[in-house]
Amino acid sequence: MIRAPGLGLLLAAIALAPLQALSQGRPYVVLAAGTTTRDSGLLAQLLPLFEARSGLAVRVIGVGTGRAIELARRGDVDALLVHDPAAEDALLREGVASLRRTVMVNDFLLIGPQEDPAGARHASDAPAALNRVAQAQGLFLSRGDDSGTHKRELALWKATGTAPEGSWYRETGSGMGATLNTASQLDAYTLVDRATWLFFRNRGQLAILYEGDARMRNLYSVLLVSRAAHPHVRPRAQEFADWLVSKEAQAAIRAYTIDGQVLFHPAANPPSEESP
Amino acid sequence: MSDLTAAFSTAVSLILSLDSDLVEIILLSLRVSGSAVVLAALVGLPLGAAIGVLRFRGRRALVVLLNASMGLPPVVVGLLVYLMLSRSGPLGWLGLLFTPGAMVIAQTLLVTPIVAALTRQAIEDLSEEYDEPLRSLGASFPQRVATLLYEGRLSLATTLLAGFGRAIAEVGAVIIVGGNIAHVTRVMTTAIALETSRGDLPLALGLGLVLVGIAIVVNGCAQWMQEVARRAAA
Known part of the structure:
Protein backbone atom coordinates (compact mmCIF):
# COMPACT_ATOMS: atom_id res chain seq x y z
CA MET A 1 0.00 0.00 0.00
CA ILE A 2 3.02 2.28 0.36
CA ARG A 3 3.22 2.56 -3.40
CA ALA A 4 -0.29 3.97 -3.60
CA PRO A 5 0.49 7.72 -3.30
CA GLY A 6 3.25 7.47 -5.91
CA LEU A 7 0.99 5.54 -8.25
CA GLY A 8 -1.76 8.09 -7.64
CA LEU A 9 0.53 10.96 -8.60
CA LEU A 10 1.62 9.15 -11.73
CA LEU A 11 -1.99 8.51 -12.72
CA ALA A 12 -2.89 12.12 -12.00
CA ALA A 13 -0.06 13.28 -14.23
CA ILE A 14 -1.32 11.03 -17.04
CA ALA A 15 -4.85 12.29 -16.50
CA LEU A 16 -3.83 15.94 -16.59
CA ALA A 17 -1.68 15.57 -19.68
CA PRO A 18 -4.50 16.55 -22.06
CA LEU A 19 -5.11 19.67 -19.96
CA GLN A 20 -1.53 20.75 -20.56
CA ALA A 21 -1.20 19.72 -24.17
CA LEU A 22 -4.11 21.86 -25.24
CA SER A 23 -2.53 25.08 -26.37
CA GLN A 24 0.56 23.57 -27.93
CA GLY A 25 0.98 23.22 -31.64
CA ARG A 26 -0.10 25.54 -34.40
CA PRO A 27 -1.68 28.93 -33.75
CA TYR A 28 -5.42 28.88 -34.26
CA VAL A 29 -8.60 30.91 -34.20
CA VAL A 30 -12.05 29.69 -33.16
CA LEU A 31 -14.94 30.14 -35.59
CA ALA A 32 -18.59 29.53 -34.76
CA ALA A 33 -20.23 28.57 -38.03
CA GLY A 34 -23.86 27.87 -38.88
CA THR A 35 -24.33 24.11 -39.09
CA THR A 36 -25.17 24.50 -42.79
CA THR A 37 -21.64 25.64 -43.71
CA ARG A 38 -20.17 22.67 -41.85
CA ASP A 39 -22.75 19.99 -42.67
CA SER A 40 -22.65 20.88 -46.37
CA GLY A 41 -18.93 20.11 -46.48
CA LEU A 42 -18.03 23.63 -47.62
CA LEU A 43 -15.71 24.43 -44.71
CA ALA A 44 -13.89 21.13 -45.13
CA GLN A 45 -13.20 22.30 -48.68
CA LEU A 46 -12.16 25.87 -47.83
CA LEU A 47 -10.18 25.58 -44.62
CA PRO A 48 -7.23 23.51 -45.92
CA LEU A 49 -6.63 26.25 -48.54
CA PHE A 50 -6.55 28.95 -45.88
CA GLU A 51 -4.50 26.91 -43.45
CA ALA A 52 -1.89 26.12 -46.10
CA ARG A 53 -1.63 29.81 -47.01
CA SER A 54 -1.62 31.32 -43.53
CA GLY A 55 -0.31 28.59 -41.24
CA LEU A 56 -3.28 29.43 -39.05
CA ALA A 57 -5.69 26.66 -38.05
CA VAL A 58 -9.40 27.42 -37.91
CA ARG A 59 -11.26 25.48 -35.23
CA VAL A 60 -14.89 25.24 -36.24
CA ILE A 61 -17.73 24.99 -33.73
CA GLY A 62 -20.77 24.01 -35.80
CA VAL A 63 -23.88 25.43 -34.13
CA GLY A 64 -27.10 27.13 -35.15
CA THR A 65 -26.81 30.84 -35.84
CA GLY A 66 -28.70 31.70 -32.62
CA ARG A 67 -26.22 29.76 -30.51
CA ALA A 68 -23.27 31.14 -32.51
CA ILE A 69 -24.38 34.67 -31.71
CA GLU A 70 -24.68 33.77 -28.03
CA LEU A 71 -21.12 32.36 -28.11
CA ALA A 72 -19.93 35.68 -29.59
CA ARG A 73 -21.72 37.70 -26.89
CA ARG A 74 -19.97 35.67 -24.20
CA GLY A 75 -16.60 36.05 -25.93
CA ASP A 76 -16.15 32.31 -26.44
CA VAL A 77 -15.27 32.50 -30.15
CA ASP A 78 -13.17 34.83 -32.31
CA ALA A 79 -15.31 34.98 -35.44
CA LEU A 80 -18.70 33.96 -36.82
CA LEU A 81 -19.88 32.67 -40.18
CA VAL A 82 -23.65 33.02 -39.94
CA HIS A 83 -26.82 33.81 -41.89
CA ASP A 84 -29.21 35.99 -39.91
CA PRO A 85 -28.79 39.62 -41.07
CA ALA A 86 -31.10 41.07 -38.38
CA ALA A 87 -29.25 39.35 -35.52
CA GLU A 88 -25.93 40.37 -37.09
CA ASP A 89 -27.08 44.00 -37.18
CA ALA A 90 -27.82 43.76 -33.45
CA LEU A 91 -24.32 42.38 -32.72
CA LEU A 92 -22.72 45.26 -34.61
CA ARG A 93 -24.96 47.80 -32.84
CA GLU A 94 -24.10 46.36 -29.43
CA GLY A 95 -20.39 46.53 -30.25
CA VAL A 96 -19.96 42.77 -29.77
CA ALA A 97 -18.88 42.43 -33.40
CA SER A 98 -16.41 44.87 -34.91
CA LEU A 99 -16.72 43.97 -38.57
CA ARG A 100 -19.04 42.19 -41.00
CA ARG A 101 -18.35 41.10 -44.55
CA THR A 102 -20.77 39.43 -46.90
CA VAL A 103 -19.25 36.17 -48.09
CA MET A 104 -21.76 34.16 -50.06
CA VAL A 105 -25.39 33.57 -50.85
CA ASN A 106 -27.68 30.66 -51.59
CA ARG A 217 -32.40 34.45 -50.39
CA ASN A 218 -29.91 33.25 -47.78
CA LEU A 219 -26.98 35.59 -47.15
CA TYR A 220 -23.90 34.44 -45.24
CA SER A 221 -21.51 36.88 -43.59
CA VAL A 222 -18.33 36.63 -41.58
CA LEU A 223 -18.18 38.73 -38.38
CA LEU A 224 -15.26 39.43 -36.08
CA VAL A 225 -15.80 39.57 -32.33
CA SER A 226 -14.70 42.98 -31.12
CA ARG A 227 -11.50 43.17 -29.10
CA ALA A 228 -12.97 46.17 -27.30
CA ALA A 229 -15.80 43.97 -25.99
CA HIS A 230 -13.64 40.88 -25.42
CA PRO A 231 -9.93 41.73 -25.19
CA HIS A 232 -8.80 38.10 -25.23
CA VAL A 233 -10.13 37.28 -28.73
CA ARG A 234 -7.43 36.23 -31.14
CA PRO A 235 -6.59 39.11 -33.49
CA ARG A 236 -5.51 36.77 -36.29
CA ALA A 237 -9.18 35.99 -36.93
CA GLN A 238 -9.00 39.13 -39.10
CA GLU A 239 -6.79 37.21 -41.53
CA PHE A 240 -9.50 34.60 -41.97
CA ALA A 241 -12.21 37.22 -42.51
CA ASP A 242 -10.00 38.96 -45.09
CA TRP A 243 -9.29 35.70 -46.85
CA LEU A 244 -12.96 34.66 -47.10
CA VAL A 245 -13.65 37.66 -49.33
CA SER A 246 -10.44 37.25 -51.35
CA LYS A 247 -10.49 36.09 -54.97
CA GLU A 248 -9.00 32.73 -53.99
CA ALA A 249 -11.69 31.95 -51.41
CA GLN A 250 -14.52 33.26 -53.57
CA ALA A 251 -13.39 31.08 -56.47
CA ALA A 252 -13.19 28.07 -54.15
CA ILE A 253 -16.74 28.73 -52.92
CA ARG A 254 -17.94 28.90 -56.53
CA ALA A 255 -16.09 25.68 -57.35
CA TYR A 256 -17.73 23.63 -54.61
CA THR A 257 -20.50 21.65 -56.27
CA ILE A 258 -22.53 18.55 -55.56
CA ASP A 259 -24.18 16.73 -58.48
CA GLY A 260 -23.12 19.64 -60.67
CA GLN A 261 -25.02 22.16 -58.55
CA VAL A 262 -23.33 25.14 -56.91
CA LEU A 263 -24.09 25.13 -53.15
CA PHE A 264 -23.06 28.69 -52.34
CA HIS A 265 -22.57 31.59 -54.74
CA PRO A 266 -19.72 33.98 -53.94
CA ALA A 267 -21.12 37.34 -52.85
CA ALA A 268 -18.17 39.42 -51.64
CA ASN A 269 -18.58 42.79 -53.22
CA PRO A 270 -16.10 43.33 -54.69
CA PRO A 271 -13.67 40.47 -53.97
CA SER A 272 -10.50 41.97 -52.55
CA GLU A 273 -7.55 42.00 -54.95
CA GLU A 274 -4.75 40.58 -52.88
CA SER A 275 -4.81 37.67 -50.50
CA PRO A 276 -3.31 38.07 -47.05
CA MET B 1 -32.80 -3.67 -42.88
CA SER B 2 -30.59 -2.49 -45.74
CA ASP B 3 -29.52 0.42 -43.51
CA LEU B 4 -28.34 -2.02 -40.87
CA THR B 5 -26.43 -4.11 -43.40
CA ALA B 6 -24.85 -0.96 -44.81
CA ALA B 7 -23.92 0.14 -41.27
CA PHE B 8 -22.29 -3.19 -40.55
CA SER B 9 -20.24 -3.22 -43.73
CA THR B 10 -19.31 0.44 -43.10
CA ALA B 11 -18.08 -0.50 -39.62
CA VAL B 12 -16.02 -3.37 -40.97
CA SER B 13 -14.45 -1.29 -43.73
CA LEU B 14 -13.76 1.56 -41.27
CA ILE B 15 -11.84 -0.82 -39.02
CA LEU B 16 -10.05 -2.61 -41.87
CA SER B 17 -8.96 0.60 -43.60
CA LEU B 18 -7.61 2.01 -40.29
CA ASP B 19 -8.60 5.46 -41.47
CA SER B 20 -6.22 7.92 -39.79
CA ASP B 21 -9.05 10.31 -38.86
CA LEU B 22 -10.89 7.44 -37.20
CA VAL B 23 -7.80 6.33 -35.29
CA GLU B 24 -7.30 9.90 -34.08
CA ILE B 25 -10.93 10.08 -32.92
CA ILE B 26 -10.71 6.72 -31.13
CA LEU B 27 -7.47 7.67 -29.38
CA LEU B 28 -8.92 11.01 -28.23
CA SER B 29 -12.05 9.25 -26.94
CA LEU B 30 -9.91 6.81 -24.95
CA ARG B 31 -7.62 9.56 -23.66
CA VAL B 32 -10.43 11.88 -22.55
CA SER B 33 -12.61 9.19 -20.96
CA GLY B 34 -9.61 7.35 -19.52
CA SER B 35 -8.32 10.55 -17.92
CA ALA B 36 -11.76 11.29 -16.53
CA VAL B 37 -11.97 7.83 -14.96
CA VAL B 38 -8.51 8.13 -13.40
CA LEU B 39 -9.38 11.52 -11.90
CA ALA B 40 -12.78 10.24 -10.78
CA ALA B 41 -11.07 7.25 -9.15
CA LEU B 42 -8.64 9.48 -7.27
CA VAL B 43 -11.57 11.38 -5.75
CA GLY B 44 -14.38 8.82 -5.81
CA LEU B 45 -12.63 5.76 -4.34
CA PRO B 46 -11.45 7.43 -1.09
CA LEU B 47 -14.64 9.47 -0.82
CA GLY B 48 -16.91 6.45 -1.32
CA ALA B 49 -14.80 4.34 1.05
CA ALA B 50 -14.87 7.03 3.75
CA ILE B 51 -18.65 7.29 3.54
CA GLY B 52 -18.85 3.49 3.60
CA VAL B 53 -16.79 3.24 6.81
CA LEU B 54 -17.80 6.34 8.76
CA ARG B 55 -21.02 6.73 10.71
CA PHE B 56 -22.18 10.32 11.13
CA ARG B 57 -25.31 12.47 11.25
CA GLY B 58 -26.89 13.04 7.86
CA ARG B 59 -25.10 10.04 6.38
CA ARG B 60 -28.27 8.47 5.00
CA ALA B 61 -29.26 11.69 3.29
CA LEU B 62 -25.75 11.93 1.83
CA VAL B 63 -25.98 8.36 0.51
CA VAL B 64 -29.34 9.11 -1.13
CA LEU B 65 -27.86 12.24 -2.70
CA LEU B 66 -24.80 10.35 -3.90
CA ASN B 67 -26.87 7.54 -5.41
CA ALA B 68 -29.17 10.04 -7.10
CA SER B 69 -26.23 11.92 -8.61
CA MET B 70 -25.33 8.80 -10.59
CA GLY B 71 -28.20 9.86 -12.80
CA LEU B 72 -26.91 13.37 -13.55
CA PRO B 73 -27.89 14.20 -17.14
CA PRO B 74 -24.69 14.71 -19.18
CA VAL B 75 -26.16 17.70 -20.97
CA VAL B 76 -26.77 19.46 -17.63
CA VAL B 77 -23.22 18.75 -16.48
CA GLY B 78 -22.00 20.02 -19.85
CA LEU B 79 -23.99 23.20 -19.50
CA LEU B 80 -22.68 23.84 -15.96
CA VAL B 81 -19.07 23.27 -17.04
CA TYR B 82 -19.66 25.47 -20.09
CA LEU B 83 -20.95 28.32 -17.92
CA MET B 84 -17.92 27.95 -15.62
CA LEU B 85 -15.36 27.81 -18.44
CA SER B 86 -16.98 30.37 -20.76
CA ARG B 87 -14.96 33.56 -21.13
CA SER B 88 -17.81 35.30 -19.32
CA GLY B 89 -17.76 32.67 -16.54
CA PRO B 90 -15.67 32.51 -13.35
CA LEU B 91 -13.01 30.20 -14.84
CA GLY B 92 -12.97 31.75 -18.31
CA TRP B 93 -9.42 33.06 -17.82
CA LEU B 94 -8.14 29.47 -17.97
CA GLY B 95 -8.97 29.38 -21.68
CA LEU B 96 -10.06 25.74 -21.39
CA LEU B 97 -13.35 25.94 -23.28
CA PHE B 98 -13.41 23.90 -26.52
CA THR B 99 -10.32 21.90 -25.52
CA PRO B 100 -9.93 18.24 -24.49
CA GLY B 101 -9.22 19.53 -20.97
CA ALA B 102 -12.76 20.88 -20.71
CA MET B 103 -14.09 17.50 -21.85
CA VAL B 104 -12.04 15.70 -19.17
CA ILE B 105 -13.44 18.04 -16.50
CA ALA B 106 -17.04 17.47 -17.61
CA GLN B 107 -16.69 13.69 -17.76
CA THR B 108 -14.89 13.63 -14.41
CA LEU B 109 -17.89 15.37 -12.86
CA LEU B 110 -20.17 12.79 -14.47
CA VAL B 111 -18.14 9.75 -13.43
CA THR B 112 -17.06 10.71 -9.88
CA PRO B 113 -20.54 10.22 -8.35
CA ILE B 114 -20.82 6.78 -9.99
CA VAL B 115 -17.43 5.69 -8.64
CA ALA B 116 -18.13 7.14 -5.19
CA ALA B 117 -21.63 5.67 -4.90
CA LEU B 118 -20.67 2.16 -6.04
CA THR B 119 -17.50 2.23 -3.89
CA ARG B 120 -19.57 3.26 -0.87
CA GLN B 121 -21.79 0.20 -1.29
CA ALA B 122 -18.90 -2.22 -1.84
CA ILE B 123 -16.88 -0.88 1.10
CA GLU B 124 -19.87 -0.79 3.42
CA ASP B 125 -20.49 -4.49 2.73
CA LEU B 126 -16.83 -5.31 3.31
CA SER B 127 -16.54 -3.22 6.44
CA GLU B 128 -19.24 -5.27 8.16
CA GLU B 129 -16.87 -8.18 7.86
CA TYR B 130 -13.48 -6.54 8.37
CA ASP B 131 -13.96 -3.34 10.35
CA GLU B 132 -14.11 -4.92 13.82
CA PRO B 133 -10.97 -7.04 13.37
CA LEU B 134 -9.14 -4.03 11.92
CA ARG B 135 -10.16 -1.85 14.85
CA SER B 136 -9.09 -4.51 17.34
CA LEU B 137 -5.68 -4.55 15.63
CA GLY B 138 -5.49 -0.81 16.33
CA ALA B 139 -5.60 0.26 12.67
CA SER B 140 -6.04 4.02 12.14
CA PHE B 141 -8.88 5.37 9.99
CA PRO B 142 -6.73 5.89 6.84
CA GLN B 143 -5.27 2.40 7.30
CA ARG B 144 -8.73 0.88 7.58
CA VAL B 145 -9.94 2.68 4.45
CA ALA B 146 -6.83 1.66 2.52
CA THR B 147 -7.15 -1.98 3.60
CA LEU B 148 -10.82 -2.13 2.69
CA LEU B 149 -10.14 -0.56 -0.73
CA TYR B 150 -7.42 -3.15 -1.28
CA GLU B 151 -9.65 -6.04 -0.21
CA GLY B 152 -12.43 -4.80 -2.47
CA ARG B 153 -10.20 -4.13 -5.48
CA LEU B 154 -11.85 -6.69 -7.73
CA SER B 155 -15.35 -5.31 -7.36
CA LEU B 156 -13.95 -1.76 -7.47
CA ALA B 157 -12.42 -2.54 -10.86
CA THR B 158 -15.96 -3.19 -12.09
CA THR B 159 -16.97 0.13 -10.56
CA LEU B 160 -14.30 1.91 -12.60
CA LEU B 161 -15.45 0.08 -15.73
CA ALA B 162 -19.00 1.29 -15.10
CA GLY B 163 -17.61 4.83 -14.86
CA PHE B 164 -15.62 4.36 -18.05
CA GLY B 165 -18.71 3.06 -19.83
CA ARG B 166 -20.64 6.13 -18.79
CA ALA B 167 -17.85 8.47 -19.95
CA ILE B 168 -17.10 6.89 -23.34
CA ALA B 169 -20.80 6.63 -24.23
CA GLU B 170 -22.00 10.12 -23.36
CA VAL B 171 -22.35 12.87 -25.94
CA GLY B 172 -24.34 15.61 -24.18
CA ALA B 173 -21.50 16.99 -22.06
CA VAL B 174 -18.56 16.74 -24.46
CA ILE B 175 -20.39 18.28 -27.41
CA ILE B 176 -21.17 21.42 -25.37
CA VAL B 177 -17.79 21.96 -23.73
CA GLY B 178 -15.68 20.48 -26.53
CA GLY B 179 -17.53 21.89 -29.53
CA ASN B 180 -16.89 18.80 -31.69
CA ILE B 181 -13.94 20.48 -33.45
CA ALA B 182 -12.34 18.25 -36.10
CA HIS B 183 -8.87 16.98 -35.04
CA VAL B 184 -9.14 18.78 -31.68
CA THR B 185 -12.20 17.77 -29.69
CA ARG B 186 -14.04 15.31 -31.92
CA VAL B 187 -14.63 11.99 -30.17
CA MET B 188 -16.60 8.90 -31.16
CA THR B 189 -19.95 10.05 -29.84
CA THR B 190 -19.77 13.57 -31.26
CA ALA B 191 -18.66 12.16 -34.61
CA ILE B 192 -21.73 9.90 -34.56
CA ALA B 193 -23.96 12.89 -33.76
CA LEU B 194 -22.39 14.83 -36.64
CA GLU B 195 -22.88 12.08 -39.21
CA THR B 196 -26.48 11.64 -38.03
CA SER B 197 -27.11 15.35 -38.59
CA ARG B 198 -25.65 15.01 -42.08
CA GLY B 199 -28.13 12.22 -42.74
CA ASP B 200 -25.36 9.68 -43.30
CA LEU B 201 -27.02 7.10 -41.10
CA PRO B 202 -24.97 4.06 -42.22
CA LEU B 203 -21.70 5.88 -41.40
CA ALA B 204 -23.14 7.06 -38.05
CA LEU B 205 -24.25 3.57 -37.12
CA GLY B 206 -20.97 2.13 -38.41
CA LEU B 207 -19.08 4.44 -36.04
CA GLY B 208 -21.47 3.31 -33.30
CA LEU B 209 -20.54 -0.32 -33.94
CA VAL B 210 -16.85 0.62 -33.74
CA LEU B 211 -17.58 2.27 -30.38
CA VAL B 212 -19.28 -0.88 -29.14
CA GLY B 213 -16.24 -2.83 -30.31
CA ILE B 214 -13.92 -0.56 -28.30
CA ALA B 215 -16.06 -1.05 -25.20
CA ILE B 216 -15.83 -4.83 -25.63
CA VAL B 217 -12.04 -4.71 -26.03
CA VAL B 218 -11.62 -2.47 -22.94
CA ASN B 219 -13.87 -4.65 -20.82
CA GLY B 220 -12.21 -7.80 -22.11
CA CYS B 221 -8.80 -6.45 -21.08
CA ALA B 222 -10.16 -5.55 -17.64
CA GLN B 223 -11.65 -9.02 -17.24
CA TRP B 224 -8.36 -10.60 -18.16
CA MET B 225 -6.46 -8.41 -15.68
CA GLN B 226 -8.93 -9.32 -12.93
CA GLU B 227 -8.43 -13.00 -13.59
CA VAL B 228 -4.65 -12.60 -13.54
CA ALA B 229 -4.94 -10.73 -10.24
CA ARG B 230 -7.26 -13.36 -8.79
CA ARG B 231 -4.88 -16.17 -9.77
CA ALA B 232 -1.95 -14.26 -8.28
CA ALA B 233 -3.90 -13.82 -5.05
CA ALA B 234 -4.88 -17.48 -4.83
Missing part, protein backbone atom coordinates in the same frame (compact mmCIF):
# COMPACT_ATOMS: atom_id res chain seq x y z
CA ASP A 107 -31.37 30.11 -51.10
CA PHE A 108 -33.93 28.37 -48.96
CA LEU A 109 -36.16 25.66 -50.36
CA LEU A 110 -39.58 24.46 -49.32
CA ILE A 111 -39.38 20.70 -49.36
CA GLY A 112 -42.03 18.12 -48.63
CA PRO A 113 -43.52 14.80 -49.69
CA GLN A 114 -43.16 14.05 -53.40
CA GLU A 115 -46.98 13.71 -53.79
CA ASP A 116 -47.40 17.22 -52.28
CA PRO A 117 -50.94 16.83 -50.90
CA ALA A 118 -51.09 20.56 -50.13
CA GLY A 119 -50.22 21.54 -53.70
CA ALA A 120 -47.40 23.83 -52.56
CA ARG A 121 -45.53 23.42 -55.83
CA HIS A 122 -48.26 25.28 -57.72
CA ALA A 123 -48.07 28.39 -55.50
CA SER A 124 -47.24 31.80 -56.96
CA ASP A 125 -44.77 32.83 -54.24
CA ALA A 126 -43.22 31.56 -51.00
CA PRO A 127 -45.90 32.86 -48.58
CA ALA A 128 -48.59 31.41 -50.83
CA ALA A 129 -46.82 28.04 -50.79
CA LEU A 130 -46.76 28.08 -46.98
CA ASN A 131 -50.41 29.15 -46.96
CA ARG A 132 -51.33 26.10 -49.00
CA VAL A 133 -49.55 23.87 -46.48
CA ALA A 134 -51.44 25.60 -43.66
CA GLN A 135 -54.79 25.35 -45.49
CA ALA A 136 -54.31 21.66 -46.14
CA GLN A 137 -52.97 21.19 -42.60
CA GLY A 138 -50.00 19.37 -44.10
CA LEU A 139 -47.52 18.28 -41.46
CA PHE A 140 -44.87 21.03 -41.24
CA LEU A 141 -41.66 20.78 -39.21
CA SER A 142 -40.18 23.96 -37.81
CA ARG A 143 -36.61 24.02 -36.51
CA GLY A 144 -37.80 25.94 -33.45
CA ASP A 145 -34.18 26.57 -32.39
CA ASP A 146 -33.55 30.27 -33.16
CA SER A 147 -31.26 29.30 -36.02
CA GLY A 148 -30.98 31.45 -39.14
CA THR A 149 -33.27 29.01 -40.97
CA HIS A 150 -35.83 29.14 -38.17
CA LYS A 151 -35.81 32.95 -38.15
CA ARG A 152 -36.36 33.01 -41.91
CA GLU A 153 -39.18 30.49 -41.66
CA LEU A 154 -40.93 32.70 -39.09
CA ALA A 155 -40.44 35.74 -41.33
CA LEU A 156 -42.05 33.88 -44.23
CA TRP A 157 -44.99 32.84 -42.07
CA LYS A 158 -45.36 36.45 -41.02
CA ALA A 159 -45.58 37.40 -44.69
CA THR A 160 -48.51 35.00 -45.10
CA GLY A 161 -50.48 37.02 -42.56
CA THR A 162 -51.45 33.95 -40.55
CA ALA A 163 -49.67 32.47 -37.55
CA PRO A 164 -48.87 28.77 -37.97
CA GLU A 165 -50.78 26.97 -35.26
CA GLY A 166 -52.26 23.56 -34.77
CA SER A 167 -51.23 19.95 -34.52
CA TRP A 168 -49.92 20.02 -38.11
CA TYR A 169 -47.20 22.54 -37.13
CA ARG A 170 -44.47 20.93 -35.02
CA GLU A 171 -41.18 22.23 -33.66
CA THR A 172 -38.29 19.77 -33.66
CA GLY A 173 -36.01 22.00 -31.60
CA SER A 174 -33.11 20.42 -33.48
CA GLY A 175 -30.51 21.15 -36.11
CA MET A 176 -31.22 21.05 -39.84
CA GLY A 177 -29.97 17.50 -40.27
CA ALA A 178 -32.02 16.10 -37.40
CA THR A 179 -35.07 17.96 -38.69
CA LEU A 180 -34.57 16.52 -42.19
CA ASN A 181 -34.21 13.02 -40.73
CA THR A 182 -37.53 13.54 -38.96
CA ALA A 183 -39.18 15.02 -42.06
CA SER A 184 -38.13 12.10 -44.22
CA GLN A 185 -39.67 9.68 -41.72
CA LEU A 186 -42.92 11.64 -41.33
CA ASP A 187 -43.21 12.83 -44.95
CA ALA A 188 -43.45 16.37 -43.62
CA TYR A 189 -42.90 19.80 -45.16
CA THR A 190 -40.00 21.93 -43.94
CA LEU A 191 -37.74 24.81 -44.94
CA VAL A 192 -34.11 23.95 -45.71
CA ASP A 193 -31.14 25.75 -47.24
CA ARG A 194 -30.00 24.42 -50.60
CA ALA A 195 -26.50 23.44 -49.43
CA THR A 196 -27.67 21.19 -46.61
CA TRP A 197 -30.34 19.69 -48.88
CA LEU A 198 -27.83 18.79 -51.60
CA PHE A 199 -25.45 17.25 -49.09
CA PHE A 200 -28.12 15.35 -47.17
CA ARG A 201 -28.17 11.59 -47.77
CA ASN A 202 -31.38 10.47 -46.11
CA ARG A 203 -34.01 12.19 -48.28
CA GLY A 204 -36.56 9.39 -48.39
CA GLN A 205 -39.64 10.51 -50.39
CA LEU A 206 -38.89 14.23 -49.93
CA ALA A 207 -38.55 16.59 -52.88
CA ILE A 208 -38.09 20.30 -53.56
CA LEU A 209 -41.60 21.79 -53.93
CA TYR A 210 -41.04 25.53 -53.99
CA GLU A 211 -37.98 27.67 -54.71
CA GLY A 212 -37.00 30.94 -56.27
CA ASP A 213 -38.80 33.63 -54.25
CA ALA A 214 -36.50 36.60 -53.52
CA ARG A 215 -37.56 36.34 -49.88
CA MET A 216 -35.84 32.95 -49.75
